[in-house]
Amino acid sequence: MSEESERRTAYREPQQARSVATLARVLRAAEEIASTSGLEEMTIAGVAKRAGVAVGTIYRRFEDKEQLIIALAERMLERREEYVAEQLRAARPSLPGVMDAYAHALLQSFADSSLFPELLRTRGTRPLDRGARTITELHRLLLEAANPYTDQIRRSQPQQALDTVARAILGACFHNSVRPDAATSEAARRQYADELGDMAIAYLLTPDQRRNAET
Numbered sequence: 001m002s003e004e005s006e007r008r009t010a011y012r013e014p015q016q017a018r019s020v021a022t023l024a025r026v027l028r029a030a031e032e033i034a035s036t037s038g039l040e041e042m043t044i045a046g047v048a049k050r051a052g053v054a055v056g057t058i059y060r061r062f063e064d065k066e067q068l069i070i071a072l073a074e075r076m077l078e079r080r081e082e083y084v085a086e087q088l089r090a091a092r093p094s095l096p097g098v099m100d101a102y103a104h105a106l107l108q109s110f111a112d113s114s115l116f117p118e119l120l121r122t123r124g125t126r127p128l129d130r131g132a133r134t135i136t137e138l139h140r141l142l143l144e145a146a147n148p149y150t151d152q153i154r155r156s157q158p159q160q161a162l163d164t165v166a167r168a169i170l171g172a173c174f175h176n177s178v179r180p181d182a183a184t185s186e187a188a189r190r191q192y193a194d195e196l197g198d199m200a201i202a203y204l205l206t207p208d209q210r211r212n213a214e215t
Contacts, residue, residue, distance in 0.1 A: 026051045026058055027075050034113055036133055039069060064071065069071045070130070072115075077134040080109040084138055088145040095149040095204065098195040102142050103169050110177040135170065142166045153204045165200045172196055 027170055029050035034042045044065055048055045062068045084105040091101030146162055155161035176192065183192040 022051075022053060023061060023071075024058065026053060026061070027069075027072055030072050031076065034072065039115070042069075044068065073130050076115065077088070077130060081134060081141075083109055083139050085141055088141055091145065093148075095146060095152045096197065097143045097200050098142070098149065099165070099169075099204075100194070102145070102166075103173075103196040103200070104190070104193040106138065106169060106173040107176065107183075107189050107196070110173045111189055138170060139163070139166045142169075154207045155204060156208045161204055165204060169196050169200060177180040 030047045044058050048058050087101045087105035091097045149160045183189050
């Protein structure tokens, strides 16, 4: 990333408690507006009005709307990483328990806000895309949580199988969030997450069919 690009994307982090609280209020207002009207319709003036602060207060922290969106992306994506990590820590101590917790947590994360899919594509302040870093972290969390149970996996390459499962569940949750007939009710999401967990377990506990056919 060039020095100019780094300068434009980095915003000024608050140091004092009062400034931290103000920033949280600004980002909460930005999220509320963007979630209902979209990122394109979100304006600095609108965010300031919703947050109850002066426009100049926002401009002292952010050079422009792009920097505000970057900060919003950081806030929302970090929250979702933390949520998935919490759900995996609370999962039943078994391979099915981990898969169920992962599927339910991811589906809930995507359903929490219509902004999530868009924020996964937001450019961050580092060489890696911020959304890609979240996807990488979500992937790592599953591998870490499932690691104690890899001896139960009947695929010939357990780690590769877990990688496949992580990609499949993440892709399915992303797809559900952007399709017009998405599972939006709590009951529909629960059923869909249950099916994703069942699919993952069925795959992990099934020996390789191609390998068996060749031997």
